Amino acid sequence: xxxxxxxxxxxxxxxxxxxxxxxxxxxxxxxxxxxxxxxxxxxxxxxxxxxxxxxxxxxxxxxxxxxxxxxxxxxxxxxxxxxxxxxxxxxxxxxxxxxxxxxxxxxxxxxxxxxxxxxxxxxxxxxxxxxxxxxxxxxxxxxxxxxxxxxxxxxxxxxxxxxxxxxxxxxxxxxxxxxxxxxxxxxxxxxxxxxxxxxxxxxxxxxxxxxxxxxxxxxxxxxxxxxxxxxxxxxxxxxxxxxxxxxxxxxxxxxxxxxxxxxxxxxxxxxxxxxxxxxxxxxxxxxxxxxxxxxxxxxxxxxxxxxxxxxxxxxxxxxxxxxxxxxxxxxxxxxxxxxxxxxxxxxxxxxxxxxxxxxxxxxxxxxxxxxxxxxxxxxxxxxxxxxxxxxxxxxxxxxxxxxxxxxxxxxxxxxxxxxxxxxxxxxxxxxxxxxxxxxxxxxxxxxxxxxxxxxxxxx
Amino acid sequence: xxxxxxxxxxxxxxxxxxxxxxxxxxxxxxxxxxxxxxxxxxxxxxxxxxxxxxxxxxxxxxxxxxxxxxxxxxxxxxxxxxxxxxxxxxxxxxxxxxxxxxxxxxxxxxxxxxxxxxxxxxxxxxxxxxxxxxxxxxxxxxxxxxxxxxxxxxxxxxxxxxxxxxxxxxxxxxxxxxxxxxxxxxxxxxxxxxxxxxxxxxxxxxxxxxxxxxxxxxxxxxxxxxxxxxxxxxxxxxxxxxxxxxxxxxxxxxxxxxxxxxxxxxxxxxxxxxxxxxxxxxxxxxxxxxxxxxxxxxxxxxxxxxxxxxxxxxxxxxxxxxxxxxxxxxxxxxxxxxxxxxxxxxxxxxxxxxxxxxxxxxxxxxxxxxxxxxxxxxxxxxxxxxxxxxxxxxxxxxxxxxxxxxxxxxxxxxxxxxxxxxxxxxxxxxxxxxxxxxx
Numbered sequence: 001x002x003x004x005x006x007x008x009x010x011x012x013x014x015x016x017x018x019x020x021x022x023x024x025x026x027x028x029x030x031x032x033x034x035x036x037x038x039x040x041x042x043x044x045x046x047x048x049x050x051x052x053x054x055x056x057x058x059x060x061x062x063x064x065x066x067x068x069x070x071x072x073x074x075x076x077x078x079x080x081x082x083x084x085x086x087x088x089x090x091x092x093x094x095x096x097x098x099x100x101x102x103x104x105x106x107x108x109x110x111x112x113x114x115x116x117x118x119x120x121x122x123x124x125x126x127x128x129x130x131x132x133x134x135x136x137x138x139x140x141x142x143x144x145x146x147x148x149x150x151x152x153x154x155x156x157x158x159x160x161x162x163x164x165x166x167x168x169x170x171x172x173x174x175x176x177x178x179x180x181x182x183x184x185x186x187x188x189x190x191x192x193x194x195x196x197x198x199x200x201x202x203x204x205x206x207x208x209x210x211x212x213x214x215x216x217x218x219x220x221x222x223x224x225x226x227x228x229x230x231x232x233x234x235x236x237x238x239x240x241x242x243x244x245x246x247x248x249x250x251x252x253x254x255x256x257x258x259x260x261x262x263x264x265x266x267x268x269x270x271x272x273x274x275x276x277x278x279x280x281x282x283x284x285x286x287x288x289x290x291x292x293x294x295x296x297x298x299x300x301x302x303x304x305x306x307x308x309x310x311x312x313x314x315x316x317x318x319x320x321x322x323x324x325x326x327x328x329x330x331x332x333x334x335x336x337x338x339x340x341x342x343x344x345x346x347x348x349x350x351x352x353x354x355x356x357x358x359x360x361x362x363x364x365x366x367x368x369x370x371x372x373x374x375x376x377x378x379x380x381x382x383x384x385x386x387x388x389x390x391x392x393x394x395x396x397x398x399x400x401x402x403x404x405x406x407x408x409x410x411x412x413x414x415x416x417x418x419x420x421x422x423x424x425x426x427x428x429x430x431x432x433x434x435x436x437x438x439x440x441x442x443x444x445x446x447x448x449x450x451x452x453x454x455x456x457x458x459x
Numbered sequence: 460x461x462x463x464x465x466x467x468x469x470x471x472x473x474x475x476x477x478x479x480x481x482x483x484x485x486x487x488x489x490x491x492x493x494x495x496x497x498x499x500x501x502x503x504x505x506x507x508x509x510x511x512x513x514x515x516x517x518x519x520x521x522x523x524x525x526x527x528x529x530x531x532x533x534x535x536x537x538x539x540x541x542x543x544x545x546x547x548x549x550x551x552x553x554x555x556x557x558x559x560x561x562x563x564x565x566x567x568x569x570x571x572x573x574x575x576x577x578x579x580x581x582x583x584x585x586x587x588x589x590x591x592x593x594x595x596x597x598x599x600x601x602x603x604x605x606x607x608x609x610x611x612x613x614x615x616x617x618x619x620x621x622x623x624x625x626x627x628x629x630x631x632x633x634x635x636x637x638x639x640x641x642x643x644x645x646x647x648x649x650x651x652x653x654x655x656x657x658x659x660x661x662x663x664x665x666x667x668x669x670x671x672x673x674x675x676x677x678x679x680x681x682x683x684x685x686x687x688x689x690x691x692x693x694x695x696x697x698x699x700x701x702x703x704x705x706x707x708x709x710x711x712x713x714x715x716x717x718x719x720x721x722x723x724x725x726x727x728x729x730x731x732x733x734x735x736x737x738x739x740x741x742x743x744x745x746x747x748x749x750x751x752x753x754x755x756x757x758x759x760x761x762x763x764x765x766x767x768x769x770x771x772x773x774x775x776x777x778x779x780x781x782x783x784x785x786x787x788x789x790x791x792x793x794x795x796x797x798x799x800x801x802x803x804x805x806x807x808x809x810x811x812x813x814x815x816x817x818x819x820x821x822x823x824x825x826x827x828x829x830x831x832x833x834x835x836x837x838x839x840x841x842x843x844x845x846x847x848x849x850x851x852x853x854x855x856x857x858x859x860x861x862x863x864x865x866x867x868x869x870x871x872x873x874x875x876x877x878x879x880x881x882x883x884x885x886x887x888x889x890x891x892x893x894x895x896x897x898x
Contacts, residue, residue, distance in 0.1 A: 032776050033742050034550070059742050062772040066765075109779035111772060139709055139740045141550040176559035177521045177537075179514075179544075180552060 032058040032108060034142035038169050039084065039134045041146065041160075043190050045153035048088070048122045048130060050095060052080055055143075055169035056114035058107040064114070073102045076116045083135035084120075088127045095120040115169075130188040132160075143172060146186040148199050155193025160186035162199035239396040243403025260320070260365045260443060261415045270362060271416050275409030277366025282401040286377045287394070314450030320364045321443030377401075513547055513672060516540040524560070534564030535573040542580055547674045549711065549741040557581050572602035579611035586785070588618040588812045606636045613644050620813040622651070622844060639670045643679050650686065651815065653845035655878065659686040677707035684716045689849065691879040693720050711741045715749065723881035727757040730884075744770045744787045751795070756884035767795050789820040798828035815841045815851070823854040831861035842871075849875045849882035853890050860893060869894060 040051040054076060064072050077097060086093050099119035104112040124130075132146055143166065148158035160183060165173050172180065261271060377400050507519030520537035527533060541557035544550065561581060564574040579594030595611030602608075609632035616625035629648055633641035642665035650658035662683040670676045684699030697720045703713035718733035734750035747769050754763035770791045777785065786808050792801030801824035809817040822837030838855035846852075856871030872894045881887045 034552075058776055059769065059773065060739075062769060063739075063742070065768075109772070109775035111775065141548055141552075141741075174555070174559075176556045176563075177525055179517055179521070179556075180550075 032111075033060060033140075035060055035137045035140040036142040036166075036169050036172075037134065037136060037144055038164065038166065039132060039146045040149055040164075041086075041130070041132050041186065041188065042149040042151040043124075043127055043130050043154055043156055043188055044151035045192065046123065046125050048086060048093070048124050048127065049149075049151070050084070050086065050120040050122075050132075052084060052116075052118040052120065052136075053169050054080075054114070054116040054118075056116075057142075058109065058111040058113060060140075061104070061107070061112050061114045069102055072114070073100060073116065076102075077118065079136055080118055080120075083138075085133045085135070086122055087131040087133075088122075088124050089129050093122040093124055095122050126192075127190050130190060132186045132188070134184045143169065143180045143182075144184055145181040146183050148186065148188060148197060150195045150197035152195060153192060155191045155196045156198070157189040158186060158197060158199040159188070160199065161201060162197055163201075235392075235396060236399040239399035240403040240406070243400040243405075244407045245403075246400070247404045247407035260362075261412050268413055268416055271409050271412030274362055274366045274412055275405040277363055278408050279398075279401045279405035281366060282377075282404060283398055286397050286401070311451060311455065314447050314453070316364055317447030317450060318444055319447075321440055321445075321447050323364075325440035325444060513540060513543050513674070517544060528563075529567060531564040531568030531571050531574050534560050534567070535571065535577045538564070538577045538581065542577070542584060543672060543674065545584065546678070547672075547707070549743070554581065554585065570597075570601045572598040572605050572608060575601060576605075576607040576611055579608070579615070583611065583614050583618070586812075588615050591615040592619060606632070609635070610640050610644065617644075617648070617651070618812050618814055620815065620817075622648075637664075637668070639665045639668045639675060639679060642668055643682065646682065646686070650689075650848075651844050651846055653847040655686060655690050655847060659683065659690065662686055673707045674710070677703040677710045677713060680706065681710070681713045681716055684713070688716070688719060688723070689878050689882070691881075693723055693879075693881075696720050709740075711737055711746075715746050718753075719749065722753050722756075722884045723879065727753060727884070731757065738766070738769075742769060742773070744773055744785070744791060747773070748787070748791055748795075752883065752885040756888075767791075771796065786816050786820045789817075789824055793820070793824040793827040798824060802828050815844055815846060819851050819854055822858060826854070826858040826861055831858050834858045835862045835864065835867075838871075847874055847878060849878055850886070853882075853886050856890065857893060 034057045036055040036057075038053040038055075040053070042049045064075075067075075077100060081095060081097070084095070086095060097118060098121050099117075101117045103115045105115055107113040134144065134146060145164065145166075146160040147164045148156065148160050148162050150156065150162075261274070377397055506523055507516040511519065517537070517540045520533060520540055523533050524530070524537050538557040538560045541553040541560070544553045557577075558581060561574065561578045564571070565578065568574055575594050575598035579591045579598060582588075582591035582594055591611055592615035595608045595615055598605070598608035599612065609628060613625055613629045613632060616622075616628060626648065629641070629644055633645055642661050646658045646661035646665060649655075649661060662679055665679040666676065666683055670679070680699050680703035684696045684703065687693075687696035687699055697717060700713045700716035700720065703710055704717070707713070714733060715737045718730045718737060721727075721730035721733060730753050731750065734746065734753060737746045738750050747766060751763045751767035751770075754760075754766060770788070774785075774788050774791075777788070785804065789801050789804035789808055792798065792804060802821070805817060805821035805824045809821050811817075818837050819841035822834040822841055824834075825831070825837060826834035835855075835858050838851075838858045841851050842855055852871045852875035856868045856875055859865075859871055860868035872890050875882070875890050876887070876894065880891065
């Protein structure tokens with residue numbers, strides 16, 4: 001059995017891990033000796049800009065005590081200019097310092113830290129392939145990252161991410177499931193263009209912990225936005241369109257919404273109301289899950305919440321379906337005896353049923369369709385938070401939800417209009433009476449399937 | 460009979476309903492399956508292979524824990540990989556990560572022996588010896604047949620000065636599992652009791668037994684090098700340190716060992732350069748003190764004083780982090796700082812972990828504070844097991860001398876110089892002078 005085999009393998013690994021060597025001679029619980037550095041690169045048409053940020057902890061700072069600030073800065077400049085190399089199309093290029101600053105923010109135990117920011121530039125025309133290697137401070141513990149930024153007049157494809165979760169080495173992610181970044185090299189492919197940057201998601205970013213099941217590109221749309229390029233309107237339209245297309249991928253309650261409208265003989269008004277409910281609940285759902293994820297990211301992963309949301313959604317669908325079915329059956333029973341009359345005044349009962357379409361049921365249906373936030377929407381929100389672009393992220397979620405709801409509403413309208421046409425085509429009364437009930441059964445069955453699927457994930 | 464038109468519509472509509480219903484099921488089932496696939500079920504292939512590097516293991520277990528957050532054993536394995544990372548780099552940020560992962564694992568499975576054993580290892584690494592012992596014993600209660608709790612229990616008992624109990628547990632451990640982890644502890648135990656040859660023998664066994672990671676083997680090779688050094692065999696010591704550096708390039712404890720051999724061979728400049736490199740990478744007080752004392756011995760008091768000042772800063776940082784019981788810092792204060800403060804630190808160290816090491820620190824700090832008679836009682840306690848450790852015997856000898864007990868002083872100083880007369884560039888010559896002045 002896979003599980004048993006895995007357990008025994010784990011047992012061995014854990015046992016090996018626990019065979020630690022005598023603790024007395026082990027590492028000392030002292031953490032203030034890291035040297036952290038971040039290299040930010042952007043390639044433009046006629047130059048390459050490099051911004052190097054250094055954050056040095058208390059102990060290495062203390063080791064430099066007594067030296068003048070100018071001497072310390074000069075030493076750092078030498079180290080950086082010696083060991084930070086930029087290669088353009090195979091040739092190493094020289095970097096000129098265009099700005100330098102040094103500060104000593106306060107650290108622990110009354111000691112100081114060192115913060116150095118160095119701006120460097122290389123005059124390079126029409127670079128095709130740029131390689132950056134940060135060999136500074138070898139062998140030292142710390143956060144080491146290379147980050148790319150879009151340039152002017154170029155299209156850049158970068159091997160290094162464009163995101164920096166540290167906000168320029170000011171705060172470090174404390175996620176217990178990811179390691180500090182340790183990247184010293186990056187390669188960039190450059191073409192003439194309009195300032196586009198294509199960069200991978202950073203490993204260890206919090207956003208990566210969300211499992212993007214749909215495998216869609218919405219998060220990629222956001223990455224472009226965060227890099228400062230593209231118009232806001234275009235972005236929102238893109239989010240809207242993406243939401244609309246996204247609604248067509250499985251698992252967005254389209255069938256349930258359609259079945260509900262058929263089952264309750266809803267009108268166009270109801271279809272729109274349903275769409276609006278989905279938008280609101282989906283937006284709220286993403287925001288709430290995003291907040292929970294951010295607040296509890298130390299303890300809970302979004303993946304753990306999804307099964308519960310699935311369960312809640314499934315149960316809600318079952319309840320709503322059962323309600324519709326009950327109403328249908330009651331109506332059927334009421335019309336049961338005067339079979340012959342069915343045609344004449346049955347028309348009244350079947351055609352519009354706002355009275356049997358309860359708003360409560362409609363809200364419940366909309367809520368259940370929107371309750372499960374799309375993982376890709378959550379990814380976008382968390383990415384926005386990580387990039388300090390919260391407002392943009394929220395706005396895009398709203399647009400995304402609107403697009404989602406638009407598709408569902410359109411589908412609902414189609415069903416409603418189709419129903420009208422069917423009634424005009426004189427659907428036989430027996431079937432006309434049975435169809436809503438069948439729809440209700442479909443809703444209940446769909447709810448059961450959702451619920452049953454949600455259960456094993458809860459273990 | 461031909462079907463009337465309405466009947467045809469009727470059939471079509473019914474068929475369409477069924478198709479719609481089927482489609483709905485298909486869609487729902489598909490999305491359901493998708494959800495189940497990405498749920499908490501991981502294949503064996505996702506776990507790091509045995510023999511993977513520590514970084515590979517960390518990445519593998521991080522992904523596995525993300526995929527199956529409810530699996531406490533995976534959490535324990537990830538924490539183990541984090542603790543190994545600290546041993547390799549000295550980066551204590553991984554302690555905090557291991558701590559979070561283990562807290563979560565304990566809340567999921569409070570009686571899993573792997574989780575408890577890893578928690579004990581973390582507690583010991585943070586010098587919480589009583590806490591480590593508690594976890595180790597709980598792990599053994601959870602699974603009396605497992606080996607994993609034993610290293611935790613043995614190390615905790617040794618650090619807490621409970622040598623009899625430690626001997627019993629260690630015997631059981633080495634009988635059950637004769638391997639690197641048990642041999643290296645047997646070696647340390649023999650060393651504590653003054654049997655350096657037996658200790659070197661056991662450590663050689665640990666080296667040849669081989670370990671799980673290159674660092675583990677490099678570590679026991681480094682310890683073997685130290686034992687050779689203590690027996691005055693500088694060539695084999697240098698060779699052992701060199702082998703450790705080959706096995707794990709840049710390994711800081713082994714680089715410090717080479718610096719120590721350099722200093723003992725009189726190559727002071729090379730020793731200082733090496734120590735500087737070590738301190739730049741991993742400024743543990745032990746290495747900073749070694750650098751400063753080598754500089755003092757080389758007649759460079761300004762540089763030595765400046766480097767030793769770093770230990771004072773580290774002490775402040777440890778205090779800011781709530782750590783106040785370090786033996787190394789107590790000895791530093793006794794030798795180079797405030798003797799009163801050294802006494803206070805050593806007293807706290809003794810009450811937290813009454814081992815021979817804390818007894819030695821307390822005795823030496825008392826002597827430095829002008830109380831050699833009190834110090835001598837503690838020095839005797841430090842040597843109660845029969846240790847032939849050069850530094851311990853040097854402290855005892857100088858203490859006895861200050862207390863006016865010349866015979867005892869000579870006895871201790873001879874032991875200090877018997878193994879390796881160049882055990883320290885600063886204290887070796889002092890021990891010799893003291894011995895010559897007496898005889």
